[in-house]
Amino acid sequence: MTEPAAAKAEKRATREAYGEALLELGKENKDIVVLDADLSSSTKTSVFAKAFPERFFNLGVSEQDLIGTAAGLAAAGKIPFASTFALFGAGRAWEQARNDVGRGNLNVKMAMTHAGITVGEDGASHQCNEDIAIMRVIPNFTIVSPADAPEAKKAVFAAAGQKGPFYIRLGREAVPVMGEREFKLGKAQTLRDGSDVAIMATGIMVCEALQAAEALSKEGVSAMVVNIHTIKPIDEQAVVEAAKKTGAVVTAEEHSIIGGLGGAVAEVLSENHAVPLKRVGVRDVFGESGKARELLEKYGLTAKNIAAAAKDVVKRK
Amino acid sequence: MPVDEKKLAELRKKARETRKTVLQMIAGAASGHPGGSLSCIEIMVALFERLRLDPKNPHWKERDRFVMSKGHAAPVLYACLADKGFFPKEELKTLRKLGSRLQGHPETTTPGVDVPTGSLGHGLSMANGMALAGKLDKAKWRVYALLGDGECDEGQVWEAAATAAHHKLDNVVAIVDRNMVQLDGPTEEIKRLGNLAEKFRSFGWNAIEVDGHDFGQIMGALDAAEGFKGKPTALIALTVKGKGVSFAEGKAAYHGKPIVGEELEKALIELEGMKND
Ligand SMILES: Cc1ncc(C[n+]2csc(CCOP(=O)(O)OP(=O)(O)O)c2C)c(N)n1
Numbered sequence: 001m002t003e004p005a006a007a008k009a010e011k012r013a014t015r016e017a018y019g020e021a022l023l024e025l026g027k028e029n030k031d032i033v034v035l036d037a038d039l040s041s042s043t044k045t046s047v048f049a050k051a052f053p054e055r056f057f058n059l060g061v062s063e064q065d066l067i068g069t070a071a072g073l074a075a076a077g078k079i080p081f082a083s084t085f086a087l088f089g090a091g092r093a094w095e096q097a098r099n100d101v102g103r104g105n106l107n108v109k110m111a112m113t114h115a116g117i118t119v120g121e122d123g124a125s126h127q128c129n130e131d132i133a134i135m136r137v138i139p140n141f142t143i144v145s146p147a148d149a150p151e152a153k154k155a156v157f158a159a160a161g162q163k164g165p166f167y168i169r170l171g172r173e174a175v176p177v178m179g180e181r182e183f184k185l186g187k188a189q190t191l192r193d194g195s196d197v198a199i200m201a202t203g204i205m206v207c208e209a210l211q212a213a214e215a216l217s218k219e220g221v222s223a224m225v226v227n228i229h230t231i232k233p234i235d236e237q238a239v240v241e242a243a244k245k246t247g248a249v250v251t252a253e254e255h256s257i258i259g260g261l262g263g264a265v266a267e268v269l270s271e272n273h274a275v276p277l278k279r280v281g282v283r284d285v286f287g288e289s290g291k292a293r294e295l296l297e298k299y300g301l302t303a304k305n306i307a308a309a310a311k312d313v314v315k316r317k
Numbered sequence: 318m319p320v321d322e323k324k325l326a327e328l329r330k331k332a333r334e335t336r337k338t339v340l341q342m343i344a345g346a347a348s349g350h351p352g353g354s355l356s357c358i359e360i361m362v363a364l365f366e367r368l369r370l371d372p373k374n375p376h377w378k379e380r381d382r383f384v385m386s387k388g389h390a391a392p393v394l395y396a397c398l399a400d401k402g403f404f405p406k407e408e409l410k411t412l413r414k415l416g417s418r419l420q421g422h423p424e425t426t427t428p429g430v431d432v433p434t435g436s437l438g439h440g441l442s443m444a445n446g447m448a449l450a451g452k453l454d455k456a457k458w459r460v461y462a463l464l465g466d467g468e469c470d471e472g473q474v475w476e477a478a479a480t481a482a483h484h485k486l487d488n489v490v491a492i493v494d495r496n497m498v499q500l501d502g503p504t505e506e507i508k509r510l511g512n513l514a515e516k517f518r519s520f521g522w523n524a525i526e527v528d529g530h531d532f533g534q535i536m537g538a539l540d541a542a543e544g545f546k547g548k549p550t551a552l553i554a555l556t557v558k559g560k561g562v563s564f565a566e567g568k569a570a571y572h573g574k575p576i577v578g579e580e581l582e583k584a585l586i587e588l589e590g591m592k593n594d
Contacts, residue, residue, distance in 0.1 A: 060476075060479070062473075064439075064442070064473040064476060065445075065476035068439050068446065069443070069477075072432065072442065072446020073447070075431045075432045075446065075447055077450060080446075096442070099434075099436045099439060100433065103424070103425075104425045104432055104433045
């Protein structure tokens with residue numbers, strides 16, 4: 001695994017990769033259909049819409065109808081990708097996701113963009129720090145939270161290739177592209193080995209975790225970094241093994257510390273191998289307007305915060 | 318296809334039997350929704366007379382689709398599916414019992430059920446989704462959804478109504494069981510629905526009002542809907558909640574209360590004598 005030189009790395013948004021993936025999928029498979037709720041230029045489904053207008057449905061600003069219609073398309077054999085902002089897709093249409101898609105175990109791919117606080121200037125109304133928590137409790141859903149654009153593309157292909165409900169969490173901001181990595185649904189990636197602490201991260205916090213590990217190594221702390229791109233089903237074995245090896249765990253996510261990756265990891269560890277744990281994430285507060293980077297810093301979602309948490313759990317061992 | 322007198326008599330007989338079956342199912346479960354089940358019996362019997370289905374092959378690709386958007390009327394759906402042979406009639410007794418395929422509200426594990434329902438307001442969106450798939454495939458099959466009138470309080474119904482009209486889904490028929498009563502009381506007292514036919518028309522639909530207990534009218538309207546191109550059709554079926562059971566007719570009290578014991582006996586005797594129309 002090559003480590004990113006984050007500062008210099010090429011930056012791309014995961015939503016851009018989503019648009020590209022849809023275009024390729026649309027060429028390969030005529031059963032792929034795409035739905036949006038008046039945000040196609042932001043979610044990047046517009047790329048698909050342009051190439052395959054007859055297989056694109058813009059339902060207007062009606063998110064419940066978006067997910068319900070996608071469920072109907074899936075029930076009739078299509079492979080619908082439905083997109084809007086995470087807050088509206090997971091939030092406004094949660095009950096449609098639960099009662100139509102999840103309960104029916106239908107082949108709907110909810111690919112939601114603008115997840116997390118890096119939505120930025122739009123502020124708290126649009127910053128979705130709750131979606132992992134509320135989607136994780138719906139049976140039958142697979143939940144993927146890619147770390148960078150190449151991973152997002154692979155996740156979208158994987159979702160198209162596996163029957164059943166998916167929630168794919170995508171971001172607005174351009175984020176560093178880390179090297180090509182093998183992507184297997186449900187399999188955590190160990191990006192860096194270490195022996196003192198395991199940092200388990202998802203989404204854009206994976207890159208921050210790698211930087212934290214680099215900084216920690218200079219202070220004599222050996223940190224393992226695990227990318228948990230598939231939040232459900234979570235790779236229990238990888239989580240437990242990393243905890244056994246290092247004896248201390250930090251989770252990092254651009255999401256509330258309640259119910260997201262931190263919650264999922266805490267559940268696995270407390271039932272299998274409890275070790276000191278600290279969750280880095282949004283601390284049960286709403287966000288605000290600002291630039292993405294400013295917000296990450298203000299709300300404690302940086303490599304520095306992860307490194308501090310790591311030192312803290314190492315001390316508690 | 319005009320329906321002859323003989324056929325009408327046959328359908329009325331089937332409606333009577335279905336009413337009794339449904340009441341017994343609900344009583345057997347000691348829970349369920351008699352009021353809104355009894356109001357949609359003729360609609361459902363007429364629909365299942367018409368739907369192109371293959372009970373031996375529930376997933377037959379060319380089948381018509383039906384969505385029970387008012388999912389609490391599931392017993393009627395199950396009775397119709399069993400009558401068609403999707404599963405043994407004997408199984409109807411297992412309604413709402415542990416381990417049964419006949420859940421309190423429709424699940425896709427029941428043969429003949431394509432999408433899950435039970436939470437009101439969802440069905441028309443799912444029907445539209447199927448209809449869009451049918452249009453993409455240039456298929457002949459059609460999609461029918463049955464909604465409650467109280468259900469039309471839900472905003473999603475109108476999101477979906479706009480979607481169907483925008484996409485010219487003339488392969489969709491939404492039937493509204495306009496029994497004028499919802500869970501807590503009369504629809505016009507809870508939150509006025511007014512003229513539903515006009516509402517659907519204003520959304521760009523073809524709308525037809527029928528007596529929802531008159532087979533001739535229902536069948537005729539379903540024919541007309543199939544012939545109508547360029548717009549989805551809404552059938553506003555004027556019905557009576559609790560139809561056929563005098564003490565339950567028009568009453569919200571029997572929306573979600575099973576009819577059991579002496580009341581059930583009385584209801585079954587009344588239904589025996591019911592002529593319809
Ligand atoms: C979203 C949702 N809210 C509430 C309920 C509870 N509920 C079940 S039936 C009903 C009343 C429905 O009235 P109507 O659509 O007129 O049904 P009908 O009279 O035909 O039985 C309500 C509120 C539900 N099933 N779903």
